[in-house]
Amino acid sequence: MPSCDMCGAEGKLVRALVEGTELNVCSGCAKFGKAIPSPVRFVKKQKEVREQKPESLDIIVPEYSRIIRKKREEAGISQDDLAKKIAEKQSVIQKVESGQMEPSINLAKKLENFFKIRLIEKYDEKGGALSTKRKTAEFTIGDAIRVKQKGTK
Ligand SMILES: [Zn+2]
Structure with missing residues (x-):
């Protein structure tokens, strides 16, 4: 277990600049010095800013009533x-089967599991079927620096 360079306490340590010396200190002692953010955390922060979550929608298939009844x-x-x-009301099933009521996502999932059918489709914001392909390119520290330079010129 690593211990704080200042008080000797064991636990989660942070790198901090205390009177010109870089030390591993506990969070309590860190406030006496200047915290040094680790490069790993820096990269993660940059990544979060750039990452865009794909907007996706759960859509109940139009022919749900026919599928469920069948x-x-x-x-x-x-x-x-x-x-x-x-664990639903019979009136709910009746409305869903007659097409009077679109099942909720929760109900659709129960029906999907029960009948081993597919009632929910995922769509992205453009209305097309959501691609499973995702950008997996690693965001490196070099990229982070380039982005920072671009943003602060
Ligand atoms: Zn300490």
Whole structure:
């Protein structure tokens, strides 16, 4: 267990500049010096700024009522049976099957699991099917420096 260079306390240490000397100190002692941010944390911060989460929407497939009714009839169970099995009201199942009510994402997931069917589709903000491809390029410290220079010129 590493211990604080100033008081000897064990635990999570931070690098801090205390009177011109770089020390590993505990959070309590860190306030006496100037904290030195580690390069790793710097990169992470830059990455968070640049990273954009893809906006995606869960869409219930348009033919949900037909799919659910067909699957239920194939399974040979009544609306009431189905309602009990997935802990929903029979009236909810009836409305969903008749197309009067679109199932909630939560209900759709229960039906998906129960019937092994697909009722939810993911769409991105442009309305197209969401690509599973993601940018995995590593953001290096070099990139971080270039971005910083660009931003502060
Ligand atoms: Zn300390």
